[in-house]
Structures are given as structure tokens and as C-alpha cells.
Amino acid sequence: MAAMAMATTCHFKVWPEYSTARSSSDSKMLTQRFPRAFGGSLCAQLRRAKVETCPCGKIFQRQSAFSNVRVSGAADDRSNVSQCSAGKRNSKWYHKLIQYNMYLPIIYYRSCAKQAICVPQSFAGCALVLYTFEALRRHLASRTFGHLAAFAVRKMSLSRRILRSPLFLSSCGAAMVLGGALYYKESISCCYKVNSKLDNVVAVVTGATNGIGLATSRQLAEAGARVIMASRNMDKCKEQRRKIVLETRNKNVVCRLCDLASLESIQSFAKRIIQDKEKVNLLINNAGIMHVPPKPTADGFEPHLGVNFLGPHLLTVLLLEQLKTSGPSRIVNMIDISCKRGHVNFADLNATKNRPQPQCVYDQSQLARAVCTRELARQLEGTDVVVNDLFPGYTETGIGGQVKSNFVRAVTWPAKKIGLQAPEKAANAVLLLAVSPEFANVSGKTFRYDGSAKTLKETEVNDEAEDKRVQLRLWLTADYWTKAREALSKVHSSSTPAEK
Structure with a gap:
């Protein structure tokens, strides 16, 4: 037994990044690099052993209790097994021990009245292996499982401290809130898909270059409809049209110039459709602006009133x-639920006497659109045309992008990503109202998507929207300001049909 103890040989393998220590201070730094949970005692053992280096920097020699310990800087050099082992028969145990202890923690044990250190190859950074059968047997039988159990207990204790830490709990709470918000947003979104082909349908979509208008144009094209994309930016419209054609394989998508801030542009757009003898089955009044500078339009209108109300009003009348x-046919007017807060100020409808807050004039323009929807529905009774308003839900669109404050953008960005639905989901609600047989005979109503019921639900606006005197007065005012009668005579005047 004593002879076996004297013949005990250790092979200490150091990872390459730790194999270039030149002095005791370097080796001390090397030992301090080991994690405390795995190598705290090993660090002390190495410091007590006065680890030194030879000039090559690859061979460490321990000058203490183990005079026959050989330390190699090679990462996986097993060629030294026969040189370092006590005998040829012990070589296989070296391989087995390396294989068994590849990822075990650092373990200490006593063997043959000599203290030996077993450091299996792991993320501690090294491996120390004994080549005697007795050491291997004692290591596996009496020491391994106990130390592994102690190691597991220490790690469980650390896990408990982590799980109870305020940072971990707050992170879990934030993750749960974020996941719940995303799940709620997805659950309340509209998932309507067009079941039938719309080959014989011609749809006019305003604001078709981004947001809900672009998503609606794409879905209509996927269903086979002819889509007339009305936009004030022709370059952007042509680019989006190219993408839609490539995605849907529907070449029956065209771009037309239509700036709702210009009555002349609206007349030209409608005149071309009439001259081309295009039929129109769907009119989606989607374009709108929000919180823009109070610069009047080319016709002298307050921008929110001109683009959100008067422009769509004239386009609808002409078509x-x-x-x-x-x-x-169906007309779908996109509105904001903020119309409930609006008030039609006939005394200063164009905001020329004073300068109200942008939100006030925006709310008024949305309410005006809802008011005239009810008046138009009354005028269209007995025809095959229905008109309704739709609030598809809070959606991430380009509207409101004129806000220049970086602080406001930074604060609202997380809320937009979490609380706002994608334009494609809003477009599903638009198509539900525009093509679903469920709403074929419904007119003069305001709808919003109900996520719990998975359908559109009628919603009340306010008392002004239901007042017939307000409806008629606002309709006549819009006709007068946009010169709708004169525009009708112009667009229906005989001329050479425009080239397609």
C-alpha cells in the first residue's frame, strides 16, 4: 500500500490560455481567475505549493508534497500517459477517469496517506488525474457523490437567492406584463379573411401608400380585386404598387394622383375615373392627418378640416x-374614436378666428365625417349603396408622425409597439365591413371591432352626430365650401377619354 502511494503519479493539464504564466505572481493571478464555487480551495493549494514555471512557460513543477507531479500546458495531450503512469495497465484508467470527470466539479480527497487534488476537466480550466486503481476506486466509491451532493446544495442555495432577489422578481413581473399585453393585443385583433374572389370588384383606396390603406390595398389585390391606389406621392405609390403586384401576382393594381388637400387634384382624379368609365364598387376613405402645423391648404382650409373631412366629402360626392x-356598392369612412370628444363649431368651423389646439380641430374633423355619413346614408336610401364609419382599433400607422419631439417619440414608442395592432389586422376589419354579406344592408352606422365577439359592433358617437339638423347643415356647408355642384358639372363634361 505504501509502495503504491509512493508510486502515485499526477498529471496536471492546464488550458492553453493559462499555460503562459512566467512567475509566481502570474500563477497567483491564474488561480484567481478560477470561479470561487469551483476553485477556491484549489487556489489556496496552488499558492501553498509555490507554483513555478520553467523558461518555456509550458511546464509547471510542484515543489511540495508531490515531488513526482508533472504539469503540462497542453490542452489535450494524452501522449504523456505512458510516461507519467505507474504502469501500462493504469493507462486505460486515465482515459476512463478523463471521460467520467469531463464536466464534474473540483473534488478533494485523500489517497494512501497522501493528500491529492482531483480537478476534472471543466470550465474551472484544468484537469488533475491520478493513475492508480486504488485512487480511482476510492474517488468513485467514497467521495464523488458526496461532493456532488454538496455542490448541488450550494447551487440550489444560490438559485434560491437569485429567485428571491428583487431584480429577478421585477424582471419576471415585467416579462409577464409584456407577454400579457402582447397576447391581449393579438386576441383582440381582427382575423377576417376574404373567402370569395373579388374579380369583378373595383376598389378605390385613399392613403394607399402606408398604414391601413396599404394593407387594405394588398389584401384586396390578393382577393383578385382591381385596386385604384389614390395617393399624393406618386413615386412612393408606384414603389408600393410594384411590391403588391410581385406579392399577389395581380397586375390589376394602378396608381392615381389624388391630393385630398387640393380640390383641383380631387376633381382631376374623379374625372379620370369617370372618363375611363371605371365602375366603383368600394370606396375606402382612409387618408387622414393628425397634429400637423396649422398651415392652410391650397384652398384656404384648416389642414385637419380640409384633408380629413372636406376632401373625402368632395371625392365621395363626385363618385x-x-x-x-x-x-x-359600399363606402367605408375611416374615423377615430376621438370623434366622441369632438364638437362642430359652426361659428368658427375653419378655425380662422382663433387657433385651437391641434387635437381639438382633429376631433372636430373626425366628428364632421361621422355626421355627414348619417346624412349621406339618408340620401342613399332606396339605392344599392351603403355607407358606414369604421374605427378599426388603435393601429400603428404613419398618422401622427409629424410630432417632432424626440422625447415624446421615445416615451410613446414602447406603448405603440405593445398597445397598437399591426395595419394588417386593421385592414381585416376594413374588409369585414367592406365585403362581408353581414353588413350588406347596414348603412349610416359607426362600427368598431369587438375583439371578444370577433365581429364589428355598432357604437354611439355623441348627440351632435344624431341631430338631423346638424347633419343637414354640415352637409350643405361642405357642399358650399368645396363647390361640389360646380365640380360635378366639370367632371361629367364631355371630353376625350384619358389614356389608361
Whole structure:
């Protein structure tokens, strides 16, 4: 037994990054690099052993209790097994021990009245192996499982401290809130898909270059409809049209110039449709602006009133004849639920006497659109044309992008990503109202998508929207300001049909 103890040989393998220590201070730094949970005692043992280096920097020699310990800087050099082992028969145990202890923690034990250190190859950074059968037997039988159990207990204690830490608990709470918000947003979104082909449908979509308008145009094209994309930016419209054609394989998508801030541009757009004898089955009044500078339009209107209300009003009036002859047809006016807070100020409808807050004029323009929807529905009774308002839900669109404050953008960005639905989801609600047979005979209503019921639900606006005197007065005012009668005569005047 004593002879076996004297013949005990240790082979200490150091990882390459730790194999270039030149002095005791370097070796001390090397030992301090080991994690405390794995190598705290090993560090002390190495410091007590006065680890030194030879000039080559690859061979360490321990000058203490183990005079026959050989230390190699090679990462996986097993060629030294026969040189370092006590005998040829012990070589296989070296391989087995390396294989068994590849990822075990650092373990200490006593063997043959000599203290030996077993440091299996792991993320501690080294491996120390004994080549005697007795050491291997004692290591596996009497020491391994106990030290592994102690190691597991220490790690469990550390895990408990981590799980109870305020940082971990707050992180879990934030993750749960974020996941719940995303799940809620997905659950309340509309998932309607067009079941039938719309090959014989012609749809006019304003604001078709981004947001809900772009998503609606894409889904209509996927269903086979002819889509007329109305936009004030023709370069952007042509680029989006190219993408839609490539994605849907529907070449029946066209771009037309239509700036809702210009009455002349609206007349030219409608005139071309009439001259081309295009039928119109769907009119999606989607374009709108929000919180823009109070710079009047080319016709002298307050921008929110001109783009959100007067422009769509004139376009609808000019295309009414096409809608009637192409029936059954539908008009969908996109509005904001903020119209409930709005008030139609006939005394200063164009905001020329004073300068109200942008949100006030925006809310008024949305309410005006809802008011005239009810008046138009009354005028269209007995025809094959229905008109309704739709609030598809809070959606991430380009509207409101004119806000220049970086602070406001930074604060609202997380809320937009979590609380706002994708434009594609909002477009599903638009198509639900525009093509679903469920709403074929419903007119003059305001709808919003109900996520719990998975359908559109009628919603009340306010008392002004239901007042017939307000409806008629606002309609006549819009006709007068946009010169709708004169525009009708111009667009229906005989001229050479425009080239497609």
C-alpha cells in the first residue's frame, strides 16, 4: 500500500490560455481567475505549493508534497500517459477517469496517506488525474457523490437567492406584463379573411401608400380585386404598387394622383375615373392627418378640416354616380374614436378666428365625417349603396408622425409597439365591413371591432352626430365650401377619354 502511494503519479493539464504564466505572481493571478464555487480551495493549494514555471512557460513543477507531479500546458495531450503512469495497465484508467470527470466539479480527497487534488476537466480550466486503481476506486466509491451532493446544495442555495432577489422578481413581473399585453393585443385583433374572389370588384383606396390603406390595398389585390391606389406621392405609390403586384401576382393594381388637400387634384382624379368609365364598387376613405402645423391648404382650409373631412366629402360626392351604377356598392369612412370628444363649431368651423389646439380641430374633423355619413346614408336610401364609419382599433400607422419631439417619440414608442395592432389586422376589419354579406344592408352606422365577439359592433358617437339638423347643415356647408355642384358639372363634361 505504501509502495503504491509512493508510486502515485499526477498529471496536471492546464488550458492553453493559462499555460503562459512566467512567475509566481502570474500563477497567483491564474488561480484567481478560477470561479470561487469551483476553485477556491484549489487556489489556496496552488499558492501553498509555490507554483513555478520553467523558461518555456509550458511546464509547471510542484515543489511540495508531490515531488513526482508533472504539469503540462497542453490542452489535450494524452501522449504523456505512458510516461507519467505507474504502469501500462493504469493507462486505460486515465482515459476512463478523463471521460467520467469531463464536466464534474473540483473534488478533494485523500489517497494512501497522501493528500491529492482531483480537478476534472471543466470550465474551472484544468484537469488533475491520478493513475492508480486504488485512487480511482476510492474517488468513485467514497467521495464523488458526496461532493456532488454538496455542490448541488450550494447551487440550489444560490438559485434560491437569485429567485428571491428583487431584480429577478421585477424582471419576471415585467416579462409577464409584456407577454400579457402582447397576447391581449393579438386576441383582440381582427382575423377576417376574404373567402370569395373579388374579380369583378373595383376598389378605390385613399392613403394607399402606408398604414391601413396599404394593407387594405394588398389584401384586396390578393382577393383578385382591381385596386385604384389614390395617393399624393406618386413615386412612393408606384414603389408600393410594384411590391403588391410581385406579392399577389395581380397586375390589376394602378396608381392615381389624388391630393385630398387640393380640390383641383380631387376633381382631376374623379374625372379620370369617370372618363375611363371605371365602375366603383368600394370606396375606402382612409387618408387622414393628425397634429400637423396649422398651415392652410391650397384652398384656404384648416389642414385637419380640409384633408380629413372636406376632401373625402368632395371625392365621395363626385363618385356617387359611379357607385350607384356599379351597385351593390359600399363606402367605408375611416374615423377615430376621438370623434366622441369632438364638437362642430359652426361659428368658427375653419378655425380662422382663433387657433385651437391641434387635437381639438382633429376631433372636430373626425366628428364632421361621422355626421355627414348619417346624412349621406339618408340620401342613399332606396339605392344599392351603403355607407358606414369604421374605427378599426388603435393601429400603428404613419398618422401622427409629424410630432417632432424626440422625447415624446421615445416615451410613446414602447406603448405603440405593445398597445397598437399591426395595419394588417386593421385592414381585416376594413374588409369585414367592406365585403362581408353581414353588413350588406347596414348603412349610416359607426362600427368598431369587438375583439371578444370577433365581429364589428355598432357604437354611439355623441348627440351632435344624431341631430338631423346638424347633419343637414354640415352637409350643405361642405357642399358650399368645396363647390361640389360646380365640380360635378366639370367632371361629367364631355371630353376625350384619358389614356389608361
